[in-house]
Amino acid sequence: MKREWDLLHTPGPTPIPPSVERSMNQPMIGHRGGKCKELMNDIAPRLKPVFGTSGEVLVVTGSGTSALESAVVNTTQPGDEVIVVVAGAFGDRFAQICETYELKVTRIDVPWGEAVEVSQVEEFLQASPDTKAVFLTHCETSTGVMHPVEEIAGRVKEISSALVIVDGVSSIGGAGIDMDRSGIDILVSGSQKAMMLPPGLSFVAVGEQVWSVIENNPRPRFYLDLRKYRDQLQGGQTPFTPALSLLFGLQQVLHLLEEERLDRVYERHQTMKEMTRDACRALQLPLLVSDEEASSTVTSIRPDTFEAEELRKIANEEFGLILAGGQKHLKGEIFRIGHMGYCRPSNVIQYIGILEIVLDRLGHEFEAGAGVAAAQSAYLKRTREG
Amino acid sequence: MKREWDLLHTPGPTPIPPSVERSMNQPMIGHRGGKCKELMNDIAPRLKPVFGTSGEVLVVTGSGTSALESAVVNTTQPGDEVIVVVAGAFGDRFAQICETYELKVTRIDVPWGEAVEVSQVEEFLQASPDTKAVFLTHCETSTGVMHPVEEIAGRVKEISSALVIVDGVSSIGGAGIDMDRSGIDILVSGSQKAMMLPPGLSFVAVGEQVWSVIENNPRPRFYLDLRKYRDQLQGGQTPFTPALSLLFGLQQVLHLLEEERLDRVYERHQTMKEMTRDACRALQLPLLVSDEEASSTVTSIRPDTFEAEELRKIANEEFGLILAGGQKHLKGEIFRIGHMGYCRPSNVIQYIGILEIVLDRLGHEFEAGAGVAAAQSAYLKRTREG
Numbered sequence: 001m002k003r004e005w006d007l008l009h010t011p012g013p014t015p016i017p018p019s020v021e022r023s024m025n026q027p028m029i030g031h032r033g034g035k036c037k038e039l040m041n042d043i044a045p046r047l048k049p050v051f052g053t054s055g056e057v058l059v060v061t062g063s064g065t066s067a068l069e070s071a072v073v074n075t076t077q078p079g080d081e082v083i084v085v086v087a088g089a090f091g092d093r094f095a096q097i098c099e100t101y102e103l104k105v106t107r108i109d110v111p112w113g114e115a116v117e118v119s120q121v122e123e124f125l126q127a128s129p130d131t132k133a134v135f136l137t138h139c140e141t142s143t144g145v146m147h148p149v150e151e152i153a154g155r156v157k158e159i160s161s162a163l164v165i166v167d168g169v170s171s172i173g174g175a176g177i178d179m180d181r182s183g184i185d186i187l188v189s190g191s192q193k194a195m196m197l198p199p200g201l202s203f204v205a206v207g208e209q210v211w212s213v214i215e216n217n218p219r220p221r222f223y224l225d226l227r228k229y230r231d232q233l234q235g236g237q238t239p240f241t242p243a244l245s246l247l248f249g250l251q252q253v254l255h256l257l258e259e260e261r262l263d264r265v266y267e268r269h270q271t272m273k274e275m276t277r278d279a280c281r282a283l284q285l286p287l288l289v290s291d292e293e294a295s296s297t298v299t300s301i302r303p304d305t306f307e308a309e310e311l312r313k314i315a316n317e318e319f320g321l322i323l324a325g326g327q328k329h330l331k332g333e334i335f336r337i338g339h340m341g342y343c344r345p346s347n348v349i350q351y352i353g354i355l356e357i358v359l360d361r362l363g364h365e366f367e368a369g370a371g372v373a374a375a376q377s378a379y380l381k382r383t384r385e386g
Numbered sequence: 387m388k389r390e391w392d393l394l395h396t397p398g399p400t401p402i403p404p405s406v407e408r409s410m411n412q413p414m415i416g417h418r419g420g421k422c423k424e425l426m427n428d429i430a431p432r433l434k435p436v437f438g439t440s441g442e443v444l445v446v447t448g449s450g451t452s453a454l455e456s457a458v459v460n461t462t463q464p465g466d467e468v469i470v471v472v473a474g475a476f477g478d479r480f481a482q483i484c485e486t487y488e489l490k491v492t493r494i495d496v497p498w499g500e501a502v503e504v505s506q507v508e509e510f511l512q513a514s515p516d517t518k519a520v521f522l523t524h525c526e527t528s529t530g531v532m533h534p535v536e537e538i539a540g541r542v543k544e545i546s547s548a549l550v551i552v553d554g555v556s557s558i559g560g561a562g563i564d565m566d567r568s569g570i571d572i573l574v575s576g577s578q579k580a581m582m583l584p585p586g587l588s589f590v591a592v593g594e595q596v597w598s599v600i601e602n603n604p605r606p607r608f609y610l611d612l613r614k615y616r617d618q619l620q621g622g623q624t625p626f627t628p629a630l631s632l633l634f635g636l637q638q639v640l641h642l643l644e645e646e647r648l649d650r651v652y653e654r655h656q657t658m659k660e661m662t663r664d665a666c667r668a669l670q671l672p673l674l675v676s677d678e679e680a681s682s683t684v685t686s687i688r689p690d691t692f693e694a695e696e697l698r699k700i701a702n703e704e705f706g707l708i709l710a711g712g713q714k715h716l717k718g719e720i721f722r723i724g725h726m727g728y729c730r731p732s733n734v735i736q737y738i739g740i741l742e743i744v745l746d747r748l749g750h751e752f753e754a755g756a757g758v759a760a761a762q763s764a765y766l767k768r769t770r771e772g
Contacts, residue, residue, distance in 0.1 A: 004413070006413055006415075008413065008414055008415065008416065010416045010419075012627070013414045013415065013416060013417060013627065013630060014414065015413065015414055016413075016414050021411050024410070024411070024631070025407050025410070025411050027390070027392055027394065027401065027402075028394055028399045028400065028401055028402050028578075028584060029392075029394065029399065029708075030394065030396045030399060030708055030710070031399060031585065032710075033396075033708065061447070061448055061449050061452075061585070061586055062447055062448045062452065062609065062626075063447055063609070063626035063627045063628070064626075064627065065608070065609050065625075065626040065627075066447075066448065066452075066609040066626070069608050069609045096608070097608045100606050100607070100608045100611075101606050101608075102606060190627070192414075192627055192630075198414060198629065198630050198631040198632075199417065199447070199627040199628060199629055199630055200447055200586045200628075200629030200630075200631070200632065220486050220487050220488060221486070222451070222455050222482070222483045222486045222487075223448065223449070223451050223452040223455045223610070224609070225486075239451075240448075240449035240450075240451040240452070241398070241399065241449045241450065241451075241576070241578055241585040242449070242585060242586075243584065243585055243586030243629060243632075244399060244578075244584050244585055244586075245410070245584040245586070245631070245632075246584075246586065246629075322415075322416055322419065324416070324418075
């Protein structure tokens with residue numbers, strides 16, 4: 001079913017570090033026993049720096065979407081006016097969730113591959129002064145754009161009382177956000193991206209100031225009722241049986257992040273981004289996103305001399321190198337390389353080297369070795385600077 | 387954190403078979419790739435016999451509660467009249483979910499430790515002819531009662547058009563239900579009980595006849611929208627990133643169930659039930675539930691010569707034998723032994739032997755060896771019959 005030599009470079013799920021696999025592979029425990037409490041009490045405070053908050057980071061068993069939905073159902077009521085920035089498939093999902101829950105949704109549509117500007121959000125917010133919440137995506141996984149969510153949050157807070165709710169699914173653990181200082185109210189993430197775990201857990205970081213809204217919100221919710229998660233967390237528990245093996249793994253992930261130090265983890269991702277982008281330029285591969293707006297966790301390429309799907313097919317069949325394609329109207333138009341979590345500059349060297357062979361097979365014109373050389377050079381430059 | 391020698395005998399989470407652990411411990415894959423489709427297409431039809439249905443068994447990443455909630459939000463609208471049998475903590479949870487979603491809930495309160503009678507449901511249903519759904523618990527984990535859900539479903543279908551929705555979280559994989567023949571419309575389960583997996587996956591088996599209700603239900607839902615799961619399953623996919631490592635494990639669990647044969651799996655659970663109960667009787671340990679109403683997956687004991695919590699403490703500290711206590715008003719009153727999933731008659735011999743030592747420490751009067759002998763005798767009797 002799976003090949004031992006596969007090289008998984010999609011923007012999630014991502015490869016699992018061996019020590020995390022070993023941590024997950026432990027005898028099962030009861031979720032109401034002392035050992036589970038110890039585990040939760042150990043994990044809960046260590047998650048806070050990863051989300052840049054002193055507030056609680058709640059752990060929900062479910063995909064990232066379940067956590068996005070929890071942010072919506074706990075803070076809004078039918079008829080509330082909200083603004084959603086839609087610049088890709090995941091902004092669109094956030095908007096769909098809001099529409100499903102009968103909110104009055106104003107979409108700020110941004111061309112796929114570009115970031116929203118702070119002034120755009122500002123204009124929409126001034127036009128709709130009753131806006132209850134602004135929904136943003138940090139890294140838009142479908143395009144590889146990283147939106148300036150901290151700047152936007154700061155501006156929103158200056159001019160309105162709207163909540164700022166951010167999807168950090170494909171960035172948290174790979175790019176830093178100072179949630180508290182920037183004014184972000186809720187920051188959501190998942191386990192299977194830069195957090196180096198299999199899918200199945202999601203995270204909801206909730207700023208202290210949001211609890212009064214959540215507390216007084218009459219909207220029906222049960223599994224995703226964040227009050228239940230907060231109340232149980234006081235006693236080191238979860239309201240419902242959690243995905244325990246993933247919690248075992250999470251403990252080791254936090255150890256890995258702390259051992260490397262978060263600032264260096266974020267630098268490593270920045271280095272992998274620059275290595276990948278410089279290599280693409282050297283290989284005449286058009287990048288979908290500008291340098292300033294590009295994500296440090298995923299890079300999108302829009303080839304103009306061959307079919308994106310053809311490249312993915314050869315890379316997969318010949319080398320087990322698994323890349324992602326495009327979504328929605330970018331399907332067949334782009335391919336995406338995930339470089340996050342359990343991924344290091346050495347992996348970039350490897351996938352760029354493989355891509356050169358595949359490009360050769362596709363008849364794409366480029367100088368042999370130029371991609372790897374550019375990646376090496378970007379690496380040397382950044383590490384000299386550091 | 388965990389001790390290598392622990393013997394986990396709570397009614398979930400339950401121990402994981404080594405081959406299932408190995409299956410989960412595999413390199414991560416993309417959830418939109420061909421390998422994941424292969425996996426889902428392999429799993430989906432093999433789940434059907436376990437739920438006794440020819441309908442779809444949908445796999446939701448979340449605890450059992452998320453699946454119970456999905457049954458509620460997909461089939462009901464605010465104001466609908468429903469009947470919920472409440473004979474323990476999990477019946478109560480089903481009622482709470484229904485109340486949260488603004489249903490008019492009639493609770494049939496049954497003393498904890500007893501099963502509901504078919505005639506009781508019949509009476510309530512005749513008194514409320516507009517009832518849209520009847521919610522039942524198959525094995526009430528908090529007491530160890532197994533309710534006659536097949537008989538009740540049959541009767542409900544004869545006299546009304548109400549849906550029958552069953553919580554099979556702590557029975558499916560350990561006790562058989564013929565969902566289609568008995569008239570059960572939705573049957574829900576979780577991964578961490580008799581299904582021998584860590585927590586994190588839940589299952590929703592949906593009878594073909596229910597889809598028109600689900601299809602036409604306007605209630606807002608997103609992550610738990612069963613239509614999305616059904617539609618994606620046609621293409622071997624899930625709507626949201628699934629807990630992939632648990633799906634790897636599920637494939638091996640299905641292999642284990644098929645290899646042993648489902649009817650023999652159910653017999654093994656019946657044997658473990660009788661061994662445990664006969665041993666308790668021989669050891670002068672009062673059983674909470676009658677023979678006819680007792681579950682084949684969990685046994686509750688209400689001691690009258692020592693404190694239940696004291697027994698649990700000594701068993702845990704001295705032997706790593708982890709048993710469950712009571713919930714709500716049975717807290718401190720009972721202890722519960724889980725014998726389901728990755729558990730065999732040899733494990734029953736072991737925990738009964740350990741219990742005898744603990745009972746000795748507690749000054750409980752009994753004939754030394756009588757518990758083990760009774761368990762052995764029950765085993766021999768059942769295997770001779772077979």
